[in-house]
Ligand SMILES: *[C@@H]1O[C@H](CO)[C@@H](O)[C@H](O)[C@H]1NC(C)=O
């Protein structure tokens with residue numbers, strides 16, 4: 357007998373998870389007794405009872421009679437009561453002994469209970485103790501009265517908990533419904549997705565006032581090629597609170613959110629009317645609490661196809677359609693500049709895509725690019741070693757930045773540095789110690805015949821002489837630099853192009869070849885004459901000391917020789933003679949770096965053209981960059 361019990365017990369011990377309710381129907385109550393009860397129990401026993409009742413119940417065990425041989429700690433004969441391997445009590449002795457549980461029933465924490473009755477075989481004399489007798493019954497658990505388990509899952513039910521025999525269920529207040537999780541109460545407005553191209557939404561209970569404690573979420577989501585417009589009806593009322601900062605949506609609000617934009621919180625008594633969201637998804641969150649009262653709102657929404665409209669035109673460039681129906685969602689256009697005179701910063705073509713919010717965008721930016729002019733890169737070749745002005749005809753304006761200034765009949769030179777700006781020498785724009793008026797200046801550019809001056813000159817909008825230029829006696833050419841702002845911007849082409857300004861910290865390396873252009877040439881007899889067509893000559897940058905010595909030497913023999921300052925530099929050829937010295941006053945002296953010509957100098961003054969050891973003197977433009985940029989920016 358004892359062996360049978362032991363086999364079951366040992367099997368179960370060896371596979372600790374093996375215990376399963378027997379296949380029989382669970383019982384609601386029962387009775388247990390030790391083997392042979394009420395006769396004395398046999399030695400060497402190990403008997404186990406597994407009791408189970410339906411889920412949702414606990415087991416209440418009452419020991420009605422106890423007579424087990426007493427031993428210290430009940431470690432010889434005992435009755436042990438366990439729930440899932442947790443010992444609830446271990447008993448031996450007689451009723452009213454210290455080890456006896458008394459009349460208090462034992463309550464299992466779950467719906468199973470195990471009893472183990474164990475006896476020792478070492479007692480040779482006849483056993484007189486009769487064991488135990490117990491009853492048990494299933495007790496309904498009141499799940500609802502159990503406190504929040506505190507594991508973050510919250511109470512069993514978010515609103516109402518109803519206890520039932522063996523179980524419980526959750527229930528919700530009016531206006532709410534139980535979620536599929538059988539636990540959460542949702543207001544019936546939650547989680548709706550509207551995916552039709554038109555629709556109607558209203559606050560819960562509309563046109564009646566909204567219930568408190570709403571947390572409604574509505575999502576309108578249509579195909580990406582459409583944008584959603586909300587049209588609120590006039591009946592709009594969401595409680596707001598007057599604060600010192602004005603009305604605030606404190607307790608109730610309707611929040612309208614679209615991706616990538618700041619959400620909009622609505623409340624008050626005035627209908628927002630139409631809201632064009634420029635998005636194909638809109639989320640509305642309607643919130644109320646116990647404070648205040650909102651009469652609610654209602655709206656119709658509609659959708660229309662995204663249309664980005666004509667892309668912004670690009671000055672000195674253009675737009676080409678690459679794909680998609682014109683101006684509609686996902687259409688792609690490409691901006692390009694009129695090369696080689698203009699280029700996009702970075703030199704790349706830029707593509708813009710029509711996005712869901714009806715805007716053309718390139719790499720998240722909706723700013724139309726600007727074409728910047730290319731400077732100092734003539735499209736027609738300038739021959740490098742042509743030195744003699746007289747034989748270097750430039751009929752096609754191979755020096756496309758050179759301009760001719762006609763100042764009340766006097767001819768001077770200048771250079772284009774930006775689409776509205778000409779740079780020249782200050783002394784060409786002063787007369788009788790005063791700046792000349794802008795009306796007396798006519799500016800010719802492109803292919804020019806200097807003698808006939810046919811064609812249409814452009815006019816000056818303003819004249820800016822360097823503030824430090826002060827040359828009443830023609831002896832002080834320091835800061836001989838001036839800017840002319842044009843009335844209209846120039847569109848550049850192969851015959852009119854700007855020259856680059858010097859780079860920050862540009863250097864004037866002795867003996868580098870520069871290019872000087874002009875319409876005036878100097879004859880061997882030092883007579884200066886005007887030619888029909890633009891001429892140019894290559895001259896070398898002269899070391900400052902060499903030039904300074906040359907000027908000082910002249911001063912020994914001549915009066916009225918101006919001073920040479922560090923704002924000037926000299927150019928020429930050391931041997932003088934057949935090579936000319938300079939072109940028109942105000943004209944450009946260009947140096948070339950990395951294939952780009954830059955405005956190194958402005959033709960300023962000179963003594964004894966064509967003589968050996970004398971040079972032309974030029975304004976050192978690199979010293980005036982700050983003033984040039986400031987003047988162009990402020991005017
Ligand atoms: C039985 O009792 C003897 C003597 O008290 C003890 O040594 C032995 O360990 C007991 N056996 C069991 C199985 O408890």
Ligand SMILES: *[C@@H]1O[C@H](CO)[C@@H](O)[C@H](O)[C@H]1NC(C)=O
Nearest residue numbers: 587588589590629630656658
């Ligand atoms: C907005 O809705 C009103 C009716 O509430 C209607 O008369 C009006 O035409 C709608 N506006 C638009 C742009 O759909």
Ligand SMILES: *[C@@H]1O[C@H](CO)[C@@H](O)[C@H](O)[C@H]1NC(C)=O
Nearest residue numbers: 676690691692693703704705
């Ligand atoms: C830019 O686009 C124009 C016109 O589509 C094309 O001719 C040119 O080659 C493109 N340039 C570059 C650098 O992609």
Ligand SMILES: *[C@@H]1O[C@H](CO)[C@@H](O)[C@H](O)[C@H]1NC(C)=O
Nearest residue numbers: 702704706707718719720721
């Ligand atoms: C897009 O813009 C980011 C930052 O504005 C820039 O780092 C990235 O290089 C740009 N990508 C292209 C393809 O222009």
Ligand SMILES: *[C@@H]1O[C@H](CO)[C@@H](O)[C@H](O)[C@H]1NC(C)=O
Nearest residue numbers: 802846847848849850851852
């Ligand atoms: C270049 O531009 C100038 C000034 O705008 C103009 O007079 C000239 O005709 C143009 N030349 C060509 C080839 O387009």
